[in-house]
Amino acid sequence: MKSHALKLTFEMKESSILLRDAIRQYGISKKALTSIKYEGGLILVNGEEKTVRHTLQIGDIVTIIFPDEKKSEGLVAQKGVFPILFEDDHLLMLTKEAGLSTIPSREHPNGTIANLIAGYLEENGLTSTVHIVTRLDKDTSGIICVAKHRHAHHLLSEMQKSNDISRTYEAIVHGHVEKDKFMIDAPIGRKDSSIIERMISPEGKFAKTSVEVLNRFTISGEELSHVKLNLHTGRTHQIRVHMMSIGHPLIGDDLYGGSLTLIERQALHAKELTLIHPFTKEPLKLEAPFPRDMTEIIRFIPTNRT
Template sequence: MSNQPITLTFDIKESPLLLRDAIKQYGISKKALTSIKYEGGTILVNGEEKTVRHILTVGDKVTIIFPNEKKSEGLIAEKGEFSILFEDDHLLIFTKEAGLSTIPSREHPNGTVANFVAGYFEENGLSSTVHIVTRLDKDTSGVICVAKHRHAHHLLSEMQKAGTISRDYEAIVHGFIKEDSFDIEAPIGRKDGSIIERFISPDGKYAKTSVQVLNRFHLHGEPLTHVRLKLHTGRTHQIRVHMMSIGHPLIGDDLYGGSLKFISRQALHARELKLKHPFSGEALMIKSPFPSDMENIIPSTATK
């Protein structure tokens, strides 16, 4: 892990071209550009500092040096354990355990993923804000992605908007699902009088989930189905609401009709994250190990 300033270098292949336009082409946000200008960053053309009004020609080498970020104000850095799946100077991807909130709240300012990441950054001498890219509900386990600096976060956010970050989940639901593969498209809104609960609403936001049955089995005489789910949108409680809406709530999800008989939390695990690395272009497929509390429910003869 390095605490050296983040640097982006690229060669100009067309001209004439304003430096401002070249910077925009490489996905640098206005916010990042402002921080470069006022917080200690530098823009170099062929090794010389230039303003964004400089006119570039073919063959020019542009170097953007981003300023070091300040630590997240008000975020308590804590030491915590998490299983790292991938890490470089731009990304930190790891497994979140069930029961751990992603970000702190006024009532619970510590003991969250963000607190532990801040502590990890501090321990390794990295001065940076904690940029959470993929959040998970408190009782959902699995792979979670953090950007180590503002520019990486911006690029990943744009990738999320474009739908080029793929997230696959696995869940165990009540009942036997008849179809082997299908999509659920149903808008989701916030339930009146609740800040937590969501429901299918014609006035809600568009949401789409793809469902694939992995296996069907009985546990103590009750039919259950192990499914793989792909999110095409990222609405709050999307999988939980969608599965409840078709009559197959997640086991352990008592908020949406699931029973606590077999597991004490919703049986939902963020299994796999696929994306193209925003800087190297490398195709990443990060898989989180299946959690023991869910694995223990599925018969050993079933294929996972």
């Protein structure tokens, strides 16, 4: 398998700065520096290898060569097809179907999106570990962001922490949501009686969700709302728990009080993802096509709008 070592190059715009400090300004973590030093990477200044204590001058060309990554141990690479929305040397943006787990578990070690990504990377000659940045629940459809190397993963993780990755979801919920636009700000914690279920809890982690009603409609006497949601935090089951907490659980979400009459999975779709590309600095806005099962429900909207 051929090598695809990541190489970053930048020119110094100031003088009398330590190489170590200049590297950190470009978002390279201490962990990455250790990996470069001990696992076969290189740090070059004007083509010559230097230590991080080297003092740089204006015009110096710094080149960072990261060591090749090893494949994830225990992750079985499998062939499969998934729609790719965007791909370059650093990022892979794809659409996940509902019913497909994002990562393997003890009970389901194969057949996940991570297995398929591992197979895709292997097929394209890349030895990278699978770095999934934005995960989705098994029965949630939509966009997943994947980093193709550890440095991209680090930068994207930092962007997530600073809320510089915008994620927009759409859902269908029970009832006619009264307000057109509002914010849910309620901490989420694990339910004591379950290893899966979450709940609003004063001892939980801070969680914040923006909600906008797109349409209110009725099907066979059942009042429903089509809503758009933006995550300001990324807690497990955040949207599902927040909407349940205000009396409007997602249809199909029987774990949190939703009915299975119209759909047999939570009607939740990660529709849009927006960010500034961490390497090119270009804005990137991606949209995943709306899934068929949710489309079949909201197609009633034009004639049943209330």
